[in-house]
Amino acid sequence: MTGSSETVRKPYVLYGHQTWRWYAQYLRDPISCYLDAREIYGPVGGLGNPLPFWKGGRQHVMAFGAVPNRIVFGQPDLFRPGGQVLRGPRGSAQRRMRKSIFAMHGDEHNRHRRVMQPPLSRLAVASYAPAIAGLIDQVLDRWEVGKPIDAYHEMLTLSNWIAAHLLFGEADFERSLAICMLIRDWITLDVEVRTLKLRPSLPGALVRRLLRHAETLEAAVRQLIEERRSAGAPGKDLLSQLIGAHGDKDFAMSDDELVAHSVILHGASFLTTASTLAWAMYLLAQNPAVAAALDREVASKLTAWPPATGEIDAMPLLDGVLRETLRLLPPVHHTLRTVAAPTDALGLQLRRDDRVIMSAFMSHREPTVFPEPDVFDPARWMRDRPGPYDYIPFSAGPRLCLGYAFATLEMKMILARIVQRHRVALVPHSKIDVIYRLTLCPSAGVPMTVEPRDGAFSAAPVSGNILKLVRHG
Numbered sequence: 001m002t003g004s005s006e007t008v009r010k011p012y013v014l015y016g017h018q019t020w021r022w023y024a025q026y027l028r029d030p031i032s033c034y035l036d037a038r039e040i041y042g043p044v045g046g047l048g049n050p051l052p053f054w055k056g057g058r059q060h061v062m063a064f065g066a067v068p069n070r071i072v073f074g075q076p077d078l079f080r081p082g083g084q085v086l087r088g089p090r091g092s093a094q095r096r097m098r099k100s101i102f103a104m105h106g107d108e109h110n111r112h113r114r115v116m117q118p119p120l121s122r123l124a125v126a127s128y129a130p131a132i133a134g135l136i137d138q139v140l141d142r143w144e145v146g147k148p149i150d151a152y153h154e155m156l157t158l159s160n161w162i163a164a165h166l167l168f169g170e171a172d173f174e175r176s177l178a179i180c181m182l183i184r185d186w187i188t189l190d191v192e193v194r195t196l197k198l199r200p201s202l203p204g205a206l207v208r209r210l211l212r213h214a215e216t217l218e219a220a221v222r223q224l225i226e227e228r229r230s231a232g233a234p235g236k237d238l239l240s241q242l243i244g245a246h247g248d249k250d251f252a253m254s255d256d257e258l259v260a261h262s263v264i265l266h267g268a269s270f271l272t273t274a275s276t277l278a279w280a281m282y283l284l285a286q287n288p289a290v291a292a293a294l295d296r297e298v299a300s301k302l303t304a305w306p307p308a309t310g311e312i313d314a315m316p317l318l319d320g321v322l323r324e325t326l327r328l329l330p331p332v333h334h335t336l337r338t339v340a341a342p343t344d345a346l347g348l349q350l351r352r353d354d355r356v357i358m359s360a361f362m363s364h365r366e367p368t369v370f371p372e373p374d375v376f377d378p379a380r381w382m383r384d385r386p387g388p389y390d391y392i393p394f395s396a397g398p399r400l401c402l403g404y405a406f407a408t409l410e411m412k413m414i415l416a417r418i419v420q421r422h423r424v425a426l427v428p429h430s431k432i433d434v435i436y437r438l439t440l441c442p443s444a445g446v447p448m449t450v451e452p453r454d455g456a457f458s459a460a461p462v463s464g465n466i467l468k469l470v471r472h473g
């Protein structure tokens with residue numbers, strides 16, 4: 001299979017009070033809102049302005065599946081992504097740090113993307129493998145057989161360390177980590193303010209904390225940039241490479257841009273990889289036959305640590321497990337786009353500033369492309385390959401995730417090493433709930449126990465909404 005034959009059913013449009021229920025459900029639980037709306041009305045449709053007497057209101061369109069994905073992701077200047085963080089008041093660090101590559105468009109975006117691409121290319125990221133391998137072992141060395149771990153917490157720690165290494169380097173690793181902790185706290189505050197529907201332009205204790213924290217973070221990264229500039233020889237870390245990079249016509253990034261890019265790169269990389277890895281560990285533990293087969297694949301193919309060149313790429317089941325995890329529980333489960341000019345591209349009359357909601361979670365559950373879509377079946381990736389707009393965990397088109405190669409290498413190395421060193425099992429009767437908090441993550445962790453690598457794989461009884469979202473083959 002090379003792509004979907006899906007066609008868009010006639011789009012629906014709901015107006016005024018008809019939309020209230022959907023907006024309420026969207027705010028409370030976006031996934032159930034998407035599933036129910038598609039079931040009742042179809043894959044593409046608009047929720048009109050819920051307050052028709054208010055001129056500032058805008059339409060929200062839900063558009064799921066390969067056809068709308070191609071239309072929207074293929075035209076990023078018509079359907080524009082916004083910044084990933086809240087816009088702060090004029091002149092604030094919060095406002096400056098929002099202006100990262102995620103919030104750039106047109107030529108400006110292309111220029112920055114071209115500069116960021118080389119250090120994140122497939123070839124370049126291979127050189128990070130030895131350092132990643134060392135950090136993985138530092139975390140796994142703390143695991144004790146017979147003792148419990150929270151898989152999500154462990155993966156957050158590990159992906160934070162790896163992001164610190166990639167972005168800011170290992171020369172002063174404590175400092176790199178300290179900056180990453182500042183970024184992590186800033187993102188947490190940003191999400192809290194957003195979840196409470198507060199605005200950075202209005203006063204309030206939480207908003208003040210967010211803005212103050214943004215100032216501290218910006219100052220810390222600026223100081224690092226100054227030091228890196230004066231150090232002369234560029235380091236291997238991403239920040240140093242971006243400082244030294246010169247794109248077309250000797251373009252160099254400003255300090256404001258370097259700060260914004262580095263903090264958002266950390267956010268983009270560590271939460272997404274941690275959620276994916278925690279879900280992969282859950283799915284493997286609950287699918288003993290797959291876990292046993294992966295154990296055999298790792299035993300036969302992973303001969304060295306750090307892995308020898310090409311070893312990680314030569315494991316088809318490992319690849320299938322990762323792809324299948326990202327299909328069923330994509331960390332970036334939806335993305336928003338803002339309409340830049342009036343268009344009927346999706347079969348609806350869209351006005352400037354209307355919003356389009358795209359969803360990897362929904363696209364990945366299209367049964368014509370992924371038969372039995374709720375079933376965890378890594379072997380499907382050895383049978384069929386969906387088209388680039390059917391499978392979009394890393395988005396698609398000109399704004400495809402820049403960290404795709406790095407994230408894939410990192411996640412495969414971590415999973416392979418866990419399998420090589422241990423068997424991990426779910427604590428029976430755990431409640432595993434999936435929530436949307438910037439990424440699709442476990443609401444209260446994934447409690448597991450560390451066991452010897454004894455091949456005694458077996459699933460555990462669990463409860464929680466995960467059981468509604470994933471079935472086991």
Ligand code: HEM
Pocket residue numbers: 081101102113120265268269270272273276331332335336392393394395398399400401402403404406407
């Ligand atoms: C499991 C891991 C990851 C997933 C699922 C993921 C997913 C995504 C998605 C869906 C987008 C598009 C967002 C949008 O259009 O609104 C994106 C963009 C981006 N990601 Fe990732 N990402 C991951 C890891 C990383 C890592 C490790 C890095 C960097 C080290 C990274 C850097 C970026 C950048 C710079 C963009 C913006 C690209 C642009 O606008 O041109 N990501 N990612």
